[in-house]
Amino acid sequence: MxxxxxxxxxxxxxxxxxxxxxxxxxxxxxxxxxxxxxSATRGLFQRFGAKRVIDTPMSEAAIAGVATGMxxxxxIPVAEIMFMDFVTLAMDAIVNSAxxxxxxxxxxxxxxxxxxxxxxxxxxxxxxHSQSLEAWFCHTPGLKVVYPSTPYxxxxxxKSSIRDEDPVLxxxxxxxxxxxxxxxxxxxLPLGKAEVKRKGSDVTIVTWGQLFYKVASSAEKxxxxxxxxxxxxxxxxxxxxxxxxxxxxxxxxxxxxxHEAVKFGGFGGEIAASVMEAxxxxxxxxxxxxxxxxxxxxxxxxxxxxxxxxEDDIILAVKEIIE
Amino acid sequence: xVKITKEKKKQLFKWxxxxxxxxxxxxxxxxxxxxxxxxxxxxGSEGTGxxxxxxxxxxxxxxxxxxxxxxxITKGVPIKRFMLEVLGKKxxxxxxxxxxxxxxxxxxxxxxxxxxxxxxxxxxVGVALACKIRETGQVxxxxxxxxxxDEGNFHESVNMASxxxxxxxxxxxxxxxxxxxxxxxxxxxxxxxxxxxxxxxxGKLVDGTDILEVYGAAVEAVAKAxxxxxxxxxxxxxxxxxxxxVGDPQKYRDPKEIEDARKIDPLAKFQEKLLAxxxxxxxxxxxxxxxxxxxxEEAVDFARNSPPTTVEQAFQNVYS
Numbered sequence: 001m002x003x004x005x006x007x008x009x010x011x012x013x014x015x016x017x018x019x020x021x022x023x024x025x026x027x028x029x030x031x032x033x034x035x036x037x038x039s040a041t042r043g044l045f046q047r048f049g050a051k052r053v054i055d056t057p058m059s060e061a062a063i064a065g066v067a068t069g070m071x072x073x074x075x076i077p078v079a080e081i082m083f084m085d086f087v088t089l090a091m092d093a094i095v096n097s098a099x100x101x102x103x104x105x106x107x108x109x110x111x112x113x114x115x116x117x118x119x120x121x122x123x124x125x126x127x128x129h130s131q132s133l134e135a136w137f138c139h140t141p142g143l144k145v146v147y148p149s150t151p152y153x154x155x156x157x158x159k160s161s162i163r164d165e166d167p168v169l170x171x172x173x174x175x176x177x178x179x180x181x182x183x184x185x186x187x188x189l190p191l192g193k194a195e196v197k198r199k200g201s202d203v204t205i206v207t208w209g210q211l212f213y214k215v216a217s218s219a220e221k222x223x224x225x226x227x228x229x230x231x232x233x234x235x236x237x238x239x240x241x242x243x244x245x246x247x248x249x250x251x252x253x254x255x256x257x258x259h260e261a262v263k264f265g266g267f268g269g270e271i272a273a274s275v276m277e278a279x280x281x282x283x284x285x286x287x288x289x290x291x292x293x294x295x296x297x298x299x300x301x302x303x304x305x306x307x308x309x310x311e312d313d314i315i316l317a318v319k320e321i322i323e
Numbered sequence: 324x325v326k327i328t329k330e331k332k333k334q335l336f337k338w339x340x341x342x343x344x345x346x347x348x349x350x351x352x353x354x355x356x357x358x359x360x361x362x363x364x365x366x367g368s369e370g371t372g373x374x375x376x377x378x379x380x381x382x383x384x385x386x387x388x389x390x391x392x393x394x395x396i397t398k399g400v401p402i403k404r405f406m407l408e409v410l411g412k413k414x415x416x417x418x419x420x421x422x423x424x425x426x427x428x429x430x431x432x433x434x435x436x437x438x439x440x441x442x443x444x445x446x447x448v449g450v451a452l453a454c455k456i457r458e459t460g461q462v463x464x465x466x467x468x469x470x471x472x473d474e475g476n477f478h479e480s481v482n483m484a485s486x487x488x489x490x491x492x493x494x495x496x497x498x499x500x501x502x503x504x505x506x507x508x509x510x511x512x513x514x515x516x517x518x519x520x521x522x523x524x525x526g527k528l529v530d531g532t533d534i535l536e537v538y539g540a541a542v543e544a545v546a547k548a549x550x551x552x553x554x555x556x557x558x559x560x561x562x563x564x565x566x567x568x569v570g571d572p573q574k575y576r577d578p579k580e581i582e583d584a585r586k587i588d589p590l591a592k593f594q595e596k597l598l599a600x601x602x603x604x605x606x607x608x609x610x611x612x613x614x615x616x617x618x619x620e621e622a623v624d625f626a627r628n629s630p631p632t633t634v635e636q637a638f639q640n641v642y643s
Contacts, residue, residue: 025456051456057486062445062479069449072434073384074457077449092476097437097446106418107640108429141641165643 004182009151010040010172013158014078016186018048021076024162027054027067028080037082038118038176064090064115068098068167071111076162083129084119084171091136098167099142114161116170119147120210120260121297121308123174130297130304132209132261137169138238138270144191145237147171149212151180153235156189164191173210192239196248200230203254203318206245206271208234211260211309218314227322237267245271246279253284256317260309263291285321290314325539329602335377335534336597340608341615342369342393343590345402348619349392349409349423353569359411360422365390367532367564370589371496373397374537375464375559378545384450385464386434386443387426390496394466398431402618406626419632420640432461440501441474443467444493448480451491462548463491464541470501472515481556485522488553492544495556496531498563503575519556531559532589561587 004012018024026032026041032055035042045053056063060081067079081087087094094115101111121130137145144166148154154172161168168191197212198219207215212233219229230248234241249255255275257268268289275287293307327335346366353362365372372393376385379398387394395405400416408415409423416428417435427435434450437443447465454461471477472495484491495515499506507513519526525544529536537559544555562584566573573581597603 057479057482059479059483061476062448062483065442065445065476065480066449066452066483069434069446069451070453070456071449072446073450073453075453092439092442093445096439097442102643103640104417104421104425105427105429105435106416106420106636108416108427109435110643144642 001181001183003179004151005177005179006151006154006172007038007040007176009155009182010158011042012182013155014041014044015047017159017162018044018052022052023074023076024078025052025054025070025075026078026080027056027070028063029056029058029082031055031080036080040172041080060086060089061093064093065097067113067115068093068101068111071113072101072109076112078114078116078162081115081117084117084133085128085131087115087117087133090115094137094143094167094169095140099140102166103142110165111167112165113167114158114170115167116172118174119171120173121304122210124299124301124304126299127296132259132292134169134171134237135261135265135267138267142167143238144168145171146191146235147173147209147237148235149173149209149233151178151182153189153195153233155182156187157191157235159186160188160191163188171209175210175213178213189235191236192241193236194232194234194241194244196230196244197233198229198231200228200252202228202252203256203322204230204232204245204248204252205256205258205314205318206232206234207258208237209260211258214309214311215258215314218311218318221311222315222318227318229318240271240274242274242278245275249275249279250282253282254321255283256288256290256314256321258290258309258314258317261291262294263289264294266291288317288321290317325542327535327538332597332602335373335538336593336603337611338373338377338393338397339369339534339590339593340611342373342396344615345396345619346392348623350569352623358409358423360424362423362569363389363567364565364569365392367561367584367589368496368498369393370534370593371494371531371537371559371561374534375466375494375541375557377538378541379462379464382432383462383464383545384432384434384447386447386466387436388466388468388496389424389436390468391426391436391466395426395428395433398433400428400431400433402622403625404428406622407629410626411632412626412629413632413636414629418636420636440468441471441476444471444476444480447491448484448489451484451489452487454490455487460549461490462545464494464545465491466494466496468501469495469497469499469506469510469515472518473501473509481522481524481554484554485524488551490548490551491554492541492548493554493556494541495558497558497560500563500567502567516556516558524553525555526558527555528558528560531561532587532592534589534593
């Protein structure tokens with residue numbers, strides 16, 4: 001199998017889905033002529049033309065609303081919001097219109113849409129280009145929320161999201177050049193299915209998005225100290241694959257939830273509460289959470305690293321509940 | 324000028340009369356506490372709702388609004404079907420989940436109402452973009468009030484529609500009041516039709532109480548959109564008769580302004596005109612009144628006796 005980096009895997013998924021189904025339309029700022037702010041849409045405009053790869057004005061609210069209207073009328077839009085921080089301007093269309101469209105009108109309209117955006121920090125991009133805002137959307141009935149970590153997952157999950165009948169909030173991360181094996185042939189991965197990316201017996205770490213890579217390296221360091229970590233990459237936050245989490249916790253008896261988003265009010269709290277409700281008796285230690293400090297993301301590399309969760313934070317959390 | 328046949332005038336009158344009588348019935352039922360939630364009365368605005376909707380072909384799209392009963396009637400939705408939704412019944416087009424305020428009916432290409440004013444505008448632009456991409460030949464009317472024009476959604480959406488020359492007509496029902504605040508106090512340019520120029524599209528002002536003027540302007544704008552010549556902005560101006568909602572004591576309004584507004588009645592004006600032109604005779608109007616009364620009474624009775632939305636329905640359609 002050949003290796004592919006994260007952003008090329010996104011590009012390949014879009015290319016294949018557009019070729020497969022003429023209803024799939026890309027719409028957003030700079031997605032066409034320029035090939036995208038992150039080059040995720042490179043070559044699409046040249047291959048499919050301006051009718052299917054649509055450059056918009058800088059109007060995030062209208063991009064999300066227009067995409068919703070397109071979906072109401074038989075198309076499958078992939079609406080690019082660029083940086084996830086910009087989704088604030090598109091919240092009404094996503095949360096009030098798209099998420100509720102099927103429900104509020106008694107199932108008369110379906111809105112298959114992918115709202116795709118880039119989250120996460122680590123690039124000295126400052127407070128308005130670095131956030132992880134996925135928890136806001138997990139709290140909204142009607143939306144599915146996907147945040148893959150690897151190139152293999154991002155390709156398979158983006159294809160599934162495009163084929164899904166419901167609106168999907170799809171978060172891509174900033175480690176665009178990270179590589180993994182990616183099949184050249186068509187494949188999809190199911191939404192709502194987590195993956196155990198490392199088997200272990202002492203403690204479970206649940207994570208997603210780009211923090212997965214720090215969790216994975218932390219697990220190797222802990223292994224060197226004789227602590228055997230099981231790493232679950234959630235991949236999809238809604239629907240939540242609680243079953244995979246519970247079966248792991250039932251085995252290890254210990255749980256750390258690590259996400260890059262702000263810890264306070266983050267989705268980790270929901271997972272912790274769900275595990276407490278369903279498997280309190282399986283727990284041998286309190287659940288620990290690792291996340292961003294309760295601050296905006298600063299610009300300078302050293303201070304940014306200070307507020308974002310790091311390997312040391314993950315290792316410390318594990319050790320606190322092992323001893 | 325658009326030529327309007329006698330038959331068309333009669334049909335417009337019937338829709339106007341039906342909208343008025345249905346609205347009076349709804350206001351009465353609301354006042355007596357029979358309708359859940361709120362009712363935002365459209366009394367006095369029937370000329371715009373009927374005139375604009377009548378310019379569309381069956382397959383064309385329009386969104387409803389919270390004052391949109393004239394749209395619903397003119398698009399052809401049977402009152403019986405509409406009343407099921409108004410009274411929260413399981414067999415309503417939205418299963419009683421939307422109610423009167425958010426009413427949508429896919430069978431009649433009525434796109435529903437979003438809770439935030441202006442939120443429908445980008446949706447309608449998206450529907451129109453899909454019409455263009457799919458080459459369906461359909462036209463979309465994006466219908467909203469003067470308050471919505473102050474939302475960012477309006478400006479972003481009309482700009483896109485104009486840039487892409489979409490088959491859409493933007494209709495502003497300017498009733499002079501955004502909830503409890505006068506439009507002229509919040510708009511730097513209260514002439515909404517003038518905003519068309521800023522987006523390189525035709526802007527036009529019509530008397531919203533003159534159904535023929537509204538209809539004529541709408542027919543032209545819809546034809547232009549269907550030809551592929553892009554969107555227009557049509558401002559239909561009149562003054563709101565009642566409060567923001569039924570029961571609103573309107574302490575913020577000069578009673579004289581309300582009294583003056585109610586003197587300009589789109590229904591009475593049109594009736595007088597058609598009687599003078601001998602398009603209508605008194606007997607025919609009486610016959611129409613009787614038919615409409617029977618239809619409304621039967622529809623209300625039918626809806627009252629229909630089963631309510633089930634608890635099971637409240638948990639359906641969150642996801643596919």
